[in-house]
Amino acid sequence: MANIIKIPADVVRSQLEAVFQAWGMPKENIATTVDVMVATDLSGVDSHGLGMLPGYHQRRGRGMIKDQPDIRVVRDKPAAALIDADRSLGHPPSVMAMKLAMEKARAMGVGIVSVRNSNHFGAAGYYSRMAAEAGIVGMAMTNAPTPAMVPTFGRDPVLGTNPIAFAAPAEKNPPFSLDMATTTVAVGKLNIARRLGKAIPNGWALNTDGEVETDGAAAFAARRLTPLGGDRERGSHKGYGLATMVEILCATLSGSWSDGPGPDGKPQRTKTNVGHFFLAIDPSKVRADGEFEADLDRMIDMLHATPPVDPENPVQVAGDPEVLATATRLVDGIPIADTLIEEVRKVAVESNAPFLLA
């Protein structure tokens, strides 16, 4: 097992800045991308912050990510817009898109912005939380073009882990903030079980015949995740349906599903063409000022007051773990596996950037 080393957020920030500068990314895009990635690491979502850097480095090496993209609004209606990300890393066009959706929401009541030709945008929850922190109800989704989810009754994976994030502002409480993959678990959980040589619960993954797989190593090798619900009897058709909804809003609506038939005549998908979807609602355009936030406080309080099965394990509300992790990590630093530190060193060396995590 890897050793965990705690590194101050500022050092992680400097390391990311150094690499992105070496790549030749514009200053503004660096600032945005690093903000998103460090906030994600602080919030405890270790898989989607610094942990993505080696993957970004690899994809950049394969020409999938452009360092100096021309990100622009290609279609603009009063409450809807389409942004072409020009193969940028996903974070800058996504922050731009959510800001534009919020602006439209403030003027019209609601705004949506689609993004096409993008890449991995980090944690979806960053963008919905960004809206909520500015008093706006926000939703963020992305398709994840690597097939990982097996549809109900199917044998092979055809959709990604397609996450849904939703956040809403309260007054007294931190925002309600949900960020979830539409698969039962993420691939990362299979990898953890593999490393530990452990079995995984029935309902997480399938084998190549489409049957339940409970061996961690075999499940990681097969990479066939179940939709949320696990199996048909327990509602996996709902998780599969939600994943398809995300695919439609992110890929179909933005035009990220436009690659034409492949050599076999079947529809194909280009892995570099990731699409996102952002929705913003200004609650003050529906309710009187402050009413929404006060009512949401009462709902959050009611949920927290639910009698728990185990008093040591109280009922939580989406966003609670991230608020707690951020408070802790701002003081203690971000826990990073030494294996990841080694991978980041390689990225720095190969990018001719200083290595700062030592």
Add this chain to the structure above:
Amino acid sequence: MANIIKIPADVVRSQLEAVFQAWGMPKENIATTVDVMVATDLSGVDSHGLGMLPGYHQRRGRGMIKDQPDIRVVRDKPAAALIDADRSLGHPPSVMAMKLAMEKARAMGVGIVSVRNSNHFGAAGYYSRMAAEAGIVGMAMTNAPTPAMVPTFGRDPVLGTNPIAFAAPAEKNPPFSLDMATTTVAVGKLNIARRLGKAIPNGWALNTDGEVETDGAAAFAARRLTPLGGDRERGSHKGYGLATMVEILCATLSGSWSDGPGPDGKPQRTKTNVGHFFLAIDPSKVRADGEFEADLDRMIDMLHATPPVDPENPVQVAGDPEVLATATRLVDGIPIADTLIEEVRKVAVESNAPFLLA
């Protein structure tokens, strides 16, 4: 067990019309409500069409439903609006709301309409499909104020079955059309198991201690449903999070969560104040005309082409079962349990309406 009798859709329609006329509902509201209920029965969602009539009758008797409501738009912004349903049955204000959202979408790109002071609106999927059949991407949600879902780590139910419906238009294929409760199953499934004296799968329901319940009769008595996912290990916090999102969009945003603290000082909810949320997106404001529909056809075709585990059980796409049921039932009639026919007879007699299902 009940006997099933097949009754032509027109007869079901006439029976509903007769009862609503006897109640003194305005002609236009009758037409709308009957359209929604009969389409729902035709589509195979037996729990949400005629099957709701005895419940509506009961609630009307308790003064929760107004026969001649003053349904009106109380707030109107370019892309967002709020409708007060004045305690109407949910169907007329919901059709009005989705139409208004679609109108806004056609003008602005996207539109949302919130509804407050409403009642049960039938099947959420009717409204999203209504949009899709007119070339618009639609979303419909409602809160369900009878507590039935137990939050992850909790012992008591605090949220309803809070459904999410989403539909999108294709060209060659019928619309993609998802309509799902955010609980693993609906209460109706526990009732079926109770009647048959059968056990239910692990992951559907809990007992009053918050532990897994597998006895059908005991589960129906306890009425404690799990959120989609079933348990924490299999992602029930995601189903719980989605249910809370629906509650926020339907109750908090519309002002259906505004009852003030109860006698015990805790927030309370009035069961008559149901809120809905409708979203409409005009895909031709984001993509060039026809591109969205053509791309969605390719996605639906790809999903259908997924190799199945069992060739007898092919991979389906959300909406397929409803299309098939509608085609069959238009010819064969709507299958109705004789126990429900008896309940409808009672409603007709008590309402001084003719009984037409005999």
